[in-house]
Amino acid sequence: MKNTNRLIWFNGEILPVDEAKINVLSPTSQFGINVFEGVRCYWNEEKEQLYIFKFNEHIKRLLNSVKLLSLECSYSEEELKEYFLETVKANDYREDITVRQTIFLDGQGSWSSTGPTSMFIAPIPKRRAFDFDKIGLNCSVSSWERIEDNAISPRIKVGANYLNSRMAQLEAVRNGYDTTILKNRQGKISEAPGSCLFIVRDNILITPSVTSSILESITRDLVIKLAREELGLKVIERDVDRTELYIADEAFLCGTAMEVVPVKMIDGYKINNCEGDITQAIRKLYFSIARNEFYNYKEWVTPVY
Ligand SMILES: Cc1ncc(COP(=O)(O)O)c(C=O)c1O
The missing domain is CATH 3.30.470.10 (Aminotransferase class 4, branched-chain amino acid transferase, N-terminal domain)
Structure with missing residues (x-):
């Protein structure tokens, strides 16, 4: 069909x-x-x-x-x-x-x-968000602020929320970037227009918390779980400053549409290790679990036929 x-x-x-x-x-x-x-x-x-x-x-x-x-x-x-x-x-x-x-x-x-x-x-119709001929996404930090819980909550998926995503994404593309990362009202990093962000610093996986103006992302949750349980990594959910992005060892975006995609550059700062070991390991786990090739997480997949 x-x-x-x-x-x-x-x-x-x-x-x-x-x-x-x-x-x-x-x-x-x-x-x-x-x-x-x-x-x-x-x-x-x-x-x-x-x-x-x-x-x-x-x-x-x-x-x-x-x-x-x-x-x-x-x-x-x-x-x-x-x-x-x-x-x-x-x-x-x-x-x-x-x-x-x-x-x-x-x-x-x-x-x-x-x-x-x-x-x-x-x-x-939904193509892969990431073209593998290209290594990593070139991102900006947006001039647009992420919507926040006391105005329009980003926690849930409402069509109208995507006006904010739209403004940020179109600005980024106009300026030559693949996508962008928004800050919240407090000036801390929140998320991308349609995905969540992780950075790696000194082998620790860091991501903004669920109270930092982000969607309660299903993929973000599973990445945290896999990083802890399968890779034995320390994962911290906390405020992330803009400049931490520029000096991160690795960075990636994740989400249902995005899946897991490495970031190579943010505001012109090169990520030290684009497609680094941690990003690659998480990406690999994600796909093997999603296709039910890795049995520890059977409850995450539901057969259709
Ligand atoms: C704004 C936003 N953040 C994050 C995500 C990732 O969420 P999930 O992993 O539940 O798809 C999405 C995608 O749905 C999104 O639209």
Whole structure:
């Protein structure tokens, strides 16, 4: 099944993506009031199986986003998973795919309406974020400030949050960078427009804490766990200063879309060891677990077929 004529789940029906229509006056199209997850599924050729990576965690975060925005949504965790599986099976995918599951404010209400909501689940075209002909990302530190919890919370995945990501990413690209890293209101490092940041200093893995204006990233969590349990590394979640980025031994971005990608340069400062041992080890672990080739973390992968 090609992504262009893929089947999606839309309010209880499986239908071609072109046939799913939403109201132009809906608060989702006027104000970006929707919550969503992007979920990756990895194909294992040998086992002829497609694995959903970190399914439980994505569904849990989706429900947290629904709760925080006070959206009327009666789907249970089980139903959200069941419909997701139904969508992927309907397309009979046998390759790596990304699926977006979005609950949005429908109808013709305003920005303060709480219902009615609708849901779609759609496989979306998503290339690898990182081109391997190129070694590492060239990043800036953004002039834009990351949204913060007392204004618009970055903790959850809300469509409108990506306005902030957009401003930062487009500025970075205009200035010749691949992407950018934002600081928070306190002037400390937070995250990239669509991924989280780790640096390595003296063999210690360091990442901004979950109270530093970041999304509660599923990949960030798993990187912390793998670094501690599999690599025996010390991991510290703390405030990170801008200049620490410039003198880091290694740096990488991570996230569902980003996966694990090394950073080679920040604001023109060369990272000492781009694609260093720690970044490479984490990257390798990530892919072998996601494809269910490494059995210690079976609960992180859910077979589709
Ligand atoms: C702003 C932002 N930060 C971090 C991440 C990484 O989060 P996760 O690992 O849950 O995909 C994402 C991607 O979803 C994101 O959009």
